[in-house]
Amino acid sequence: MFNYLVRRLFIALPSLLGISLILFTVLALAPGDPFSELANDPSIPPAVAAALRHKFGLDDPIYLRYFHWLVAMLHGDWGYSFASRVDVSTLILQRLPTTLYVLGASQILALCVALPVGVYAGVRPYSLGDQIASTLALIGFSIPTFFTGLVLILIFSIWLDWLPFVYRTDISATGFAWYWAYIKEAIMPVAVLGLFQGAVWTRFVRASVLDVVRLDYVTTARAKGLAEHTVVLKHITRNAMIPVVTLVALSMPIVFGGAVVTEQIFRVPGIGSLLISAILNNDTPVIMGVTFIFSCLVIVFNLIADLLYGWLDPRISYR
């Protein structure tokens, strides 16, 4: 088990290096550099600007710059935010828990929707229930998250006035009221993200159950006289989950994209909205840091998927 994990980590490492290489290339190819403002500033003599460039290694060959950058990133030295005058790592660590809380809750909601509905629809293909579920799923994943967010705000905040549409971290209430306010403000962001992912995954689950449900071993299980719920849960669902796990892991980058949008709509102070504000403020170190964190999260989720895969499919051993 432990060896398996280590081996997967060694496979993940080149991907992380590749991602860092792509990030760095993008930044190196981009027109302009951090010192272009110095060059335009008449009060700084060209010699000083050149010395600064030399001191910060901007004149080094590109592979050396990549190496320096990589070493700094690995040391946790992620730079210094131009806009808020704080270390990038501090800034990201402040924001990360909120993002993980909203993302985690929404993914749990998505699974709670997708698994039962998808299995139900897949076991009874083309029944009325399946058609309703499939139609709803298709509608659900055709509505972009930003539109769902706006519609929910319109209905629940403006017309019904039930839920706040701005996510706040400085709730003044204490005790039970604090928890309630905390949950209440997360309902809409979590619902927007969760229902979208739920719709996507419902389609995955249904398609994968459909592939399994007609196999001979399922007929055998029924012929043996096993109870229907045993057949569905132990024989069909477990095997149908194997491709679903891969698809879920593959859709993680899209989930993070949805998180960026949702955080922006509901003003959730997570790393997604940090990214947008950093881009609007030309805050390059923060942009790099957040993009890198997102990449790491994708890789972590791929690793989790690999582990789940081994658990679901005993043919893949942990050797």
Add this chain to the structure above:
Amino acid sequence: MAGSTPASPTAEVPLAAAAPLIAAAAAPRKTLGGEAWRRFRRHRLAVASALVLALMTFAVLFGSLIWPVPINAIDFAAHLQGPSLAHPLGTDDLGQDLLARMLYGGRISLAVGFASMVIAVLVGTLVGAVAGSSRSATDTGLVWLIDLFLSLPQLPLLLLLIYLFRASLRKLAGLEIGTFILIVVVIGGFRWMSVARLVRAEFLSLREKEFVEAARALGAPQWRLVMHHILPNAFGPVIVAATIEVANAIIAESTLSFLGLGFPPDVPSWGRILYDAQDYLDIAPHWALFAGGAIFLTVMAINYVGDGLRDALDPRRVL
């Protein structure tokens, strides 16, 4: 049996109902396209969606001739009005006619979707074909590249690229064209992976088939094998994937514009209209609802057409 289940019930027609259709279709010649069209027509929602799409395309292409209101005619006397005879979709905060702006924006959204799809399919087919027809390290390397791109956090990178290259491309090719090229290339460049995987998988199975072997035995060179024998047979799933890519690209462009990083304010793509409308959600909900509804309708129609095509082009289905 496994895997041959159609994505929708309408593709499976009871024999009795299908008999007259088969009799009618029992013309001396059955072309591949004709067969696919016959199957596609069975999927009523897909046909309806194709009609909706055709109507929308017609509207955005020629709508400005029928509704010749300039998109930037400011009229403060009529600002934030709901739908009326003078303004069928209402007006925005500057009193600009929303119908005219929606027609113009639809042109951009559809064009971005289509152009990004073309890029994604071209790159994907190229990478997939090269990977699928080589047996050496090239294949391993390209598969690694595909996996790497699949684990990139797409939206953050899209935002990063657009932020970095926006200014210089605008200088190079003009405000509107520059943004268009950038958005199309960047979206297409991040969405070719699914096509590449499909093409590679098709190539791997097709290149072992007897007809390819026969062609090779007749002395056909490698390029002819690929271009004339393998590639045309691999195109069914690619067309389906391409359809879905159009929908994805439209969502991606709207997301960028919605985050304020897509087209500039004077180019009202649907996402941009939604971005402007979100601040007036409480007094002018029609503004956001029309723009979001248009994106939703288009994306859903494309997805339904994709579903219909999947059933129509699947050669395993015998109807």
